[in-house]
Amino acid sequence: MIWYLLQRVLQAVFVVWAAYTLTFTVLFMLPSDPVAIMLGTASGGETTGIDPAQIAALRAEYGFDQPVIVQYLTMLGDALRGDFGQSILTGARVAERIATELPHTLALGGLALVLAVTLGFTVGMLSIYPRKRVVRSALTALPPLGIAVPSFWLGILLIQQVSFGWGLLPATGNEGFASLVLPALTMAVPTGAILAQVFAASLRVTLAEPYIDVVRAKGASRARIFYGHAIRNATLPTMTLVGLLVGNLVGGAAIAETIFGRSGIGRLTVQAVSNQDIPMVQGVVMLAAVTTVTVTLLVDLIYPLIDPRVRTRAAAQ
Amino acid sequence: MTRPPNREPVLRVRDLTVTYHGIDSPITAVRGVDLDIMPGEVVALVGESGSGKSSTAHAVVGLLPPGSRMTGSIRVDGVEMSTLSQARLCDIRGRVIGFVPQDPSLSLDPTKRVGDQVAEVLRIHDATSQRAARSRAVDLLEAAGLPDPAVRAKQYPHELSGGMRQRVLIAAALACRPALVIADEPTSALDVTVQAQILDSLDQLTRDMGTAVLLVTHDLGVAADRARRVVVMSTGRIVEHGTPQTVLRSPAHSYTQRLIASIPTLGTAMARGRPEPREATPLLVAHRLVKEYRHPGRSGRRRSRFRAVDDVSFTIGKGETFAIVGESGSGKSTTARLITRLTSATAGDLTLGGIDLARTKGEALRQMRKRIQLVHQNPDASLDPRMTVEAIVEEPMWAFGVGTAPLRRARAADLVDQVALPRSVLQRRARELSGGQRQRVAIARALALQPELLVCDEPVSALDVTVQAQILDLLTGLQAELGLSYLFISHDLAVVGQISDRVAVMRNGRILELGTTEEIFSAPQSAYTRQLLDAIPGRGVFSA
Numbered sequence: 001m002i003w004y005l006l007q008r009v010l011q012a013v014f015v016v017w018a019a020y021t022l023t024f025t026v027l028f029m030l031p032s033d034p035v036a037i038m039l040g041t042a043s044g045g046e047t048t049g050i051d052p053a054q055i056a057a058l059r060a061e062y063g064f065d066q067p068v069i070v071q072y073l074t075m076l077g078d079a080l081r082g083d084f085g086q087s088i089l090t091g092a093r094v095a096e097r098i099a100t101e102l103p104h105t106l107a108l109g110g111l112a113l114v115l116a117v118t119l120g121f122t123v124g125m126l127s128i129y130p131r132k133r134v135v136r137s138a139l140t141a142l143p144p145l146g147i148a149v150p151s152f153w154l155g156i157l158l159i160q161q162v163s164f165g166w167g168l169l170p171a172t173g174n175e176g177f178a179s180l181v182l183p184a185l186t187m188a189v190p191t192g193a194i195l196a197q198v199f200a201a202s203l204r205v206t207l208a209e210p211y212i213d214v215v216r217a218k219g220a221s222r223a224r225i226f227y228g229h230a231i232r233n234a235t236l237p238t239m240t241l242v243g244l245l246v247g248n249l250v251g252g253a254a255i256a257e258t259i260f261g262r263s264g265i266g267r268l269t270v271q272a273v274s275n276q277d278i279p280m281v282q283g284v285v286m287l288a289a290v291t292t293v294t295v296t297l298l299v300d301l302i303y304p305l306i307d308p309r310v311r312t313r314a315a316a317q
Numbered sequence: 318m319t320r321p322p323n324r325e326p327v328l329r330v331r332d333l334t335v336t337y338h339g340i341d342s343p344i345t346a347v348r349g350v351d352l353d354i355m356p357g358e359v360v361a362l363v364g365e366s367g368s369g370k371s372s373t374a375h376a377v378v379g380l381l382p383p384g385s386r387m388t389g390s391i392r393v394d395g396v397e398m399s400t401l402s403q404a405r406l407c408d409i410r411g412r413v414i415g416f417v418p419q420d421p422s423l424s425l426d427p428t429k430r431v432g433d434q435v436a437e438v439l440r441i442h443d444a445t446s447q448r449a450a451r452s453r454a455v456d457l458l459e460a461a462g463l464p465d466p467a468v469r470a471k472q473y474p475h476e477l478s479g480g481m482r483q484r485v486l487i488a489a490a491l492a493c494r495p496a497l498v499i500a501d502e503p504t505s506a507l508d509v510t511v512q513a514q515i516l517d518s519l520d521q522l523t524r525d526m527g528t529a530v531l532l533v534t535h536d537l538g539v540a541a542d543r544a545r546r547v548v549v550m551s552t553g554r555i556v557e558h559g560t561p562q563t564v565l566r567s568p569a570h571s572y573t574q575r576l577i578a579s580i581p582t583l584g585t586a587m588a589r590g591r592p593e594p595r596e597a598t599p600l601l602v603a604h605r606l607v608k609e610y611r612h613p614g615r616s617g618r619r620r621s622r623f624r625a626v627d628d629v630s631f632t633i634g635k636g637e638t639f640a641i642v643g644e645s646g647s648g649k650s651t652t653a654r655l656i657t658r659l660t661s662a663t664a665g666d667l668t669l670g671g672i673d674l675a676r677t678k679g680e681a682l683r684q685m686r687k688r689i690q691l692v693h694q695n696p697d698a699s700l701d702p703r704m705t706v707e708a709i710v711e712e713p714m715w716a717f718g719v720g721t722a723p724l725r726r727a728r729a730a731d732l733v734d735q736v737a738l739p740r741s742v743l744q745r746r747a748r749e750l751s752g753g754q755r756q757r758v759a760i761a762r763a764l765a766l767q768p769e770l771l772v773c774d775e776p777v778s779a780l781d782v783t784v785q786a787q788i789l790d791l792l793t794g795l796q797a798e799l800g801l802s803y804l805f806i807s808h809d810l811a812v813v814g815q816i817s818d819r820v821a822v823m824r825n826g827r828i829l830e831l832g833t834t835e836e837i838f839s840a841p842q843s844a845y846t847r848q849l850l851d852a853i854p855g856r857g858v859f860s861a
Contacts, residue, residue, distance in 0.1 A: 210423040213380050217418075218438045218489065219411030222403075228437070229426050308473040309427055 004314035008300045012293040019289035020079065020282075024072055027278050035059055037276055038088045062088075075282075084283035089275050094283040097268065102287075104174055105264035108187070108256065109249045111180050115188035116249075117242065120195025124238075127196070128203045129226055140200065146193025151252060155186040155259040172261035183260040187252035191245045198241050202234040209233075236307055243299035247292035325395055327496045327529045328354040328377065333389035335372045335381060346372040348553035349389070356496065359523070359530040361540035361561075364550035365576070365781035366752070373550070374499050374533045378416050379406055394496050412442045415490030415528070417500040417519070421482035421507070425474035431485045432458065432470025438492040454488070461488035462518040479645070480511040487519055494526050501533045508644035508808065509852040516543055535781065537580055538855020541565050549573050565855075579786035580855075581811040597634025600802050601656065601674075601689075601770055604630050606665035608651050608826075625651040626662075627826035633770065638796065638803040640817035640834075642810055642849070648826040653774045653806050657691050658682060670769070687717060690763035694775035696755035702748035706733070706758050709747060713765045732761040735798075736791060753784035757791065764795070772804045777812060789816055810849055814838055822846050 035058050039050055059065045062085075063074060078085065084094035127139035162182060163171035170179045206212065207230055215229050253266035265284060272280035304311040335347040347369040354360050364370040375381050377391055379398065391398040394413050398406070410416075418424040425434055435457055436450035445453070451470070458466035461484040474482055483503060490498055500519065504512035520543060523530050534540050540547045541561040548558040549570070556570040568574045608626040626648045633639040643649040654660045655667070658674065667675035669688060677685055690713075693699035700709055710729040714720060720728065730740055736757040747755055756776060763771055773792070777785040793816060795801060807813050813820055814834055821831040822843065829843045841847045 210418055210420060211426045214416065214418050214424045214486065214489070215426070215437070217378050217380060217410050217414070217416035219407045219409070219441045220437070221407050221441075224441070229429070232428050233426065307428060309475050312473075312475065 001315050004304075005301075008297055012297045015293050016286070016289050020076065020286060021072075023282050023285045024075065027282060028068065028071075030276070030278075034062070034088050034276075034278055035064060079282075079286065084286065085279040087272075087277050087280050089277045089280070094279050097280070098265065098283055098287060101263060101265050101268050104262060105253050105257070105266060108180055108184055108262070108264060109246075109253055111184040112187035112191070112249055112252065112256075113242075113246065115184055116191035116195060116245070119188060119192030120238075121199055123192070123196040124199030124203065125226075125231070127200045128207070129222075131222075143193040143197040143200070146189050146196070149189065151186050151190055152255050152259055154189055155183070155256060158182045158186060159259070174262050174264075179260075179262070183256035183262060186256045186259070187249060191248060191252070194245065195238060195241060199234060199238045202237050203230055206230045206234040232306065236303070239299050239303065239306070243292075243296040246295040247288065250288045250291065324356060326353040326392075327356045327358075327394055328352065328531065329390075329392040330373070330377070331390040331392075333373060333376060333391065334387070335369070335376055336386045337382075338384045343386075346553055347376065350550075350553075350555055352548065352555070354497065354529045354531060357524075357527045357529055358546065359520075359532060359544045360546045360548060361532045361534060361544035362548050362550060363534055363537055363540045363576075365535060365783065367552070368550040369553040370533050370550045371501055374501050374531060377497075377531065378410065378414055378499050380416070408442070411438050411495070412493045413496050415493070415495040415498040417483075417486055417490045417498060417503045419502040419505060421479050421486055422474075424486055425482055427474055429473070430471055431474060431477065431482075435470070435485060435489045435492055438489050442493050454492070457488040457492050458485065460522060461485070461491070462514070463488070479507050480515060483507060483515050484518065487515070487522070491522055491526065491528065495528055497529045497531065498523060499531045499533070502535065503532070504539070505535065509810075509854075510644065510848055512539075512854070513852040536854055537565060537576065537782075538853065541855045549576070575783060579783040581782075581786070581789070581809070581815045597637050599632040600635045600637075600670060601633040601804070602666070602668045603632070603652075603656065604666040606630070606652070606655055606667065607663045608648075608655055608660065609663040624826050626655060629665075629823075629826075629828055631821055631828065631831060633802050633804055635769075635802055636796065636800045637819065638805055638817040640805040640807060640813040640820045641823055642807055642813050642820060643823035644808055644849075646825070647823040649806050649808075649823050650774055651826075652823070653691075653772050653804065656770075656804060657689055657772050658686070659691075687766045688768050689770045689772060690766065690768040692756075692759050692763050692771060692773045692776045695779045696747075696752060696759045697779070699759055700747040700755055700762075703746060705744055705746055706738075706750070707743040709758060710743075710761045710765055713762060717766060719766065728765070729761075732764055733758075735764065735795065736761045751784075752780050753787060756780060756784075756788055760788075760791065760795070764799070767799075768801070770802045770804060772806070774806045775808065776805075778807070778809065785812070792816060810838075811853055822849070 035055055038058060039055070056065070063071055066074070075085070082095055084098075086093050087097065123139055123142055127136055127142070130136055159171045159182065162168050169181050171182070173179045207225075212225060212229060215225055220228065250265070253264060254269050255266070256262070257264045257266035258270055265287065268280070269284045271277070272284060304314050330350055330352040333347055333350040333352075334345065337344045337346060346367075350369070350373055352360075352373070362370045362373060372381070376387050377393070377398070381387060387399065389399070393409060396409065396413075398409070401409070425431060432451055432454045435454035436447070439445055439450040439453055440447065443450070455466045455470050458470055463469050463481055463484045469477065469481065474485075477485070487503075503519065504515050507515060516539065519530070522528075532540065532544055537547075544561060546558065547561050547564045549556050549564065549572070551572045557564055557568060557573045564573065565577060568577055606626055606629045607624060609622045609624050611622060629648070629652060631639065641649045641652060651660070655662050658677075662675055665675065666673070669685065672685070674685060704712075707726065707729050710732050711725045714725045714728065719725065730743065733740055733743055738754060738757050738761070742750065742754065742758070747758065750758065760776075776792070777788050780788060789812065792803065796803065803816075805813065805817055817834050819832065820834050820837045821828045822837065822845065823829065824845055830837065830841065830846050832842075837846060838850070841850060
């Protein structure tokens with residue numbers, strides 16, 4: 001079991017490192033010059049008319065005059081200590097900025113995840129369980145719709161109707177739980193739809209298993225077949241997907257925070273990318289990587305609790 | 318057994334018809350079946366795949382898949398099942414009718430402890446507490462012959478062997494002392510020696526409880542050994558019924574006659590009388606082969622090694638059929654994989670026609686593969702369902718760049734002739750063919766490169782007995798025609814007796830006994846071989 005854990009953790013560390021290195025490489029290869037951006041020449045192209053000595057000083061200060069490998073190792077070393085440098089735009093510490101914005105996005109993402117999982121499992125279940133065919137068909141059609149609807153459109157629709165039309169919930173802002181609901185719902189719909197589809201398919205496969213026939217032959221009611229056997233077995237493949245979808249939520253946060261005018265990591269990312277704020281982008285990418293990896297790790301750790309076969313394999317390793 | 322006159326049958330089926338949605342038109346699986354089973358009676362329902370025997374059994378338990386239609390009357394213990402409400406049906410299932418499924422490895426919920434799966438039946442019908450149901454489940458497991466029932470009850474299905482799992486399922490089926498048990502091929506997924514023990518347990522328990530049994534089986538031997546009455550089905554109808562003696566010794570219907578003639582028994586095996594095995598020139602020599610796998614120790618810390626094949630030596634002569642017989646886990650399939658070099662031996666020597674095969678690598682090994690070809694157990698899985706038969710048969714030639722496209726096409730047509738398939742199959746896809754036809758295609762593909770040795774890994778185990786006999790005849794014919802050597806892997810001693818010159822009996826990775834077919838069958842040296850021979854069902858009826 002310890003070896004199973006260790007293996008998973010090592011894998012997670014490797015993925016984070018790979019994400020870091022990949023971001024560094026991609027950002028390094030971008031044609032723009034960070035020093036030029038700092039000096040305010042918008043596109044980072046021309047630096048004429050600025051004192052070359054000043055440029056050289058800046059380069060030295062940020063270490064841009066060093067060979068690539070040295071830059072990489074220095075930044076990696078700093079990153080390991082939790083230091084992602086400072087924004088080349090505002091000069092703010094990247095780690096501090098992320099720390100201020102993180103709680104907003106955590107609350108939003110957390111609520112979105114809870115909504116998505118609830119929605120996904122409920123709709124998935126209800127598209128299989130009811131005896132009435134009409135109900136099942138209607139609910140089976142929902143997830144594809146949820147996936148097809150673009151989330152920015154859904155967000156705008158919600159603002160129009162729920163906020164402006166009915167005046168129920170605030171359209172923008174960071175204040176209180178009420179302001180969380182609409183953006184979280186916007187993020188939860190596409191994610192929940194995917195979960196619903198996978199869970200329904202998984203339930204369908206499970207219900208066709210011979211062991212379900214045996215349970216039926218024992219005289220089990222429909223409810224017992226579902227709650228006692230089918231759901232638990234159908235949850236296994238869906239769990240893995242939950243882990244992967246958390247990564248998606250980071251992207252969803254960028255859209256939701258922009259539409260609903262909230263501050264948070266998503267907004268920060270959009271700003272950082274459009275301003276080519278390289279250290280900030282790097283910091284956000286690392287945050288996304290660590291989040292995804294952590295959730296996947298958690299899923300891996302929960303798996304043996306649900307499936308005794310994984311438990312045996314883990315114990316054997 | 319004496320029973321009072323005019324007693325109601327426990328199962329009374331009248332004019333049962335079952336129809337499934339087909340791709341184009343509805344498929345009628347059962348056509349007007351009438352069947353009575355008296356209390357405590359054991360009736361065997363025998364037939365090949367597609368005969369409608371499983372559909373009949375499933376209709377009785379109410380387990381027909383969605384989309385199927387059933388007409389007619391099924392009365393269980395005097396209650397008409399076809400008009401029952403869902404709730405009443407749930408009440409009868411498990412309490413009045415028990416069900417023992419076909420494949421124990423797929424029939425237990427993998428996420429639940431086996432004891433709880435037995436206790437579940439009691440919880441549903443007896444309104445007992447969880448604790449009482451659990452302790453009763455342990456008693457039931459013990460009665461079903463599960464060793465260490467208290468420990469096993471707390472384990473999960475994957476921690477139990479196939480035979481143990483089937484005992485769990487029997488315990489669950491009999492937990493409420495039902496009046497009728499439907500056993501759908503309860504032992505066809507198990508080894509013969511295990512099969513005998515499981516059927517003994519089932520016999521014992523049902524006799525003690527006075528439970529009637531509908532035993533669905535493809536195996537006439539099992540039917541003859543276990544049932545008081547045998548009912549034979551073919552294409553959805555009952556074609557014959559009676560006591561095992563009358564049905565098996567003097568079958569009236571032509572289908573039953575054909576079925577019985579196809580069964581490879583020890584009697585027919587000897588009667589066929591293969592020519593005296595000559596001292597053939599050795600083609601393949603295996604010397605002290607060993608295959609080790611790393612096997613995680615139970616402590617989790619110590620890694621032990623597990624020998625799947627342990628010091629195995631044999632030779633296969635030119636034109637000879639050499640068989641390896643064994644039960645699951647005996648190492649016979651691993652040996653086949655070593656010979657075909659699908660896996661490499663940990664130690665030992667292997668030569669083909671004097672050339673080293675064990676240590677050949679890369680392109681040289683690829684060229685050697687031409688000389689040894691493989692026929693798998695399950696033609697459904699070993700043929701790409703979307704490829705045409707022509708493409709399947711041509712593929713090995715294409716892989717080795719044999720001939721030109723028109724030549725390959727001509728050769729494919731010849732090969733299809735050789736395995737006695739009509740040329741029209743060339744343009745059809747594998748999934749459109751029957752199991753027997755698919756196995757013929759697999760054999761044609763194996764012959765495409767004119768190999769010297771054909772390794773047949775359980776080539777007929779997935780087929781019905783009548784088809785089995787045809788494939789065995791085909792293999793025998795091809796050998797005479799082409800001078801092929803066969804390595805024939807099987808769990809079925811009767812089949813082996815029919816086709817092989819020499820036989821090796823394997824157990825736990827070792828060869829226990831090796832000799833001519835005659836020697837092994839008439840004068841087995843090891844106790845295990847005798848046990849295997851004794852476990853073959855139907856000996857009593859067929860050989861007497």
